[in-house]
Amino acid sequence: MFYLFAAVAIGASLLVIAQRNPIYSVLLLIGSFGALSGLYVMLDAPFVAVIQIIVYAGAIMVLFLFVVMLLNAPHEDTEYDERVHPLLRPGPMRLGALLALLLGIELLWALGRGGESGVFPGGAVTSVAVIGRSLFTDYAFPFEVTSILILVAMVGAVVLARRDTARDRRDRGGV
Amino acid sequence: MVTLNHYLILSAILFAIGTAGVFVRRNLITILLSIEIMLNAVNLTFVAFGRALGSADGQIIVFFVMTVAAAEAAVGLAIVISLFRHKESLNPDSFASLKW
Numbered sequence: 001m002f003y004l005f006a007a008v009a010i011g012a013s014l015l016v017i018a019q020r021n022p023i024y025s026v027l028l029l030i031g032s033f034g035a036l037s038g039l040y041v042m043l044d045a046p047f048v049a050v051i052q053i054i055v056y057a058g059a060i061m062v063l064f065l066f067v068v069m070l071l072n073a074p075h076e077d078t079e080y081d082e083r084v085h086p087l088l089r090p091g092p093m094r095l096g097a098l099l100a101l102l103l104g105i106e107l108l109w110a111l112g113r114g115g116e117s118g119v120f121p122g123g124a125v126t127s128v129a130v131i132g133r134s135l136f137t138d139y140a141f142p143f144e145v146t147s148i149l150i151l152v153a154m155v156g157a158v159v160l161a162r163r164d165t166a167r168d169r170r171d172r173g174g175v
Numbered sequence: 176m177v178t179l180n181h182y183l184i185l186s187a188i189l190f191a192i193g194t195a196g197v198f199v200r201r202n203l204i205t206i207l208l209s210i211e212i213m214l215n216a217v218n219l220t221f222v223a224f225g226r227a228l229g230s231a232d233g234q235i236i237v238f239f240v241m242t243v244a245a246a247e248a249a250v251g252l253a254i255v256i257s258l259f260r261h262k263e264s265l266n267p268d269s270f271a272s273l274k275w
Contacts, residue, residue, distance in 0.1 A: 039182070042177075
């Protein structure tokens with residue numbers, strides 16, 4: 001079961017960065033998040049799994065999809081042939097792909113050296129009540145900071161995405 | 176028998192895929208999606224370690240990471256929209272003048 005979810009997650013993530021059309025990328029990423037949610041259930045974290053589906057797949061990805069459709073620019077305009085393999089492309093892009101590959105190999109190598117067997121012990125914390133109590137006592141301060149972060153992000157998004165009305169007004173007044 | 180190492184290796188692979196996406200793609204929205212892949216790989220590591228240590232802390236950190244991801248997506252997409260209004264393009268190479 002783990003291997004099924006892992007294969008879906010890796011395959012969908014690979015297809016996300018292989019697609020040219022961002023709409024397909026977003027939809028494939030939702031599939032990848034679904035597989036990760038299944039992995040969270042297998043890790044005895046059902047609450048995280050549900051939150052993953054509702055918040056990530058339901059809210060954040062819909063936001064992405066909304067922007068993709070709003071901008072209506074499905075295709076990348078690039079000066080080279082998109083079908084060429086990234087490692088064969090010129091210049092910094094080849095370096096970037098090599099760096100990413102190197103990072104993956106390095107992480108796998110470091111994990112392969114780990115001596116512990118890493119078998120999961122019994123007695124996992126699955127109860128939502130325990131998580132909630134810890135969130136509102138031990139982690140109360142980060143929780144409140146998070147709420148301020150969301151407020152700032154909300155205001156920032158509104159300000160950034162707004163049309164520059166002051167300049168529009170000046171332009172109209174000048175004519 | 177699926178052990179902690181399996182989850183960590185899967186997480187490493189996903190993180191490397193996300194990194195490759197950031198480097199290889201020339202589309203601002205796909206770059207943001209690759210960052211989401213990387214954040215999810217880290218989330219998987221947190222939950223796996225929390226399960227291995229038998230504590231709820233890993234799951235709580237995941238909530239904070241998700242909140243930061245939501246804030247990042249909102250602000251990032253707002254920046255993408257306003258950049259698109261300027262240049263009618265999503266290619267980061269067309270914003271090279273921001274470097275100077």
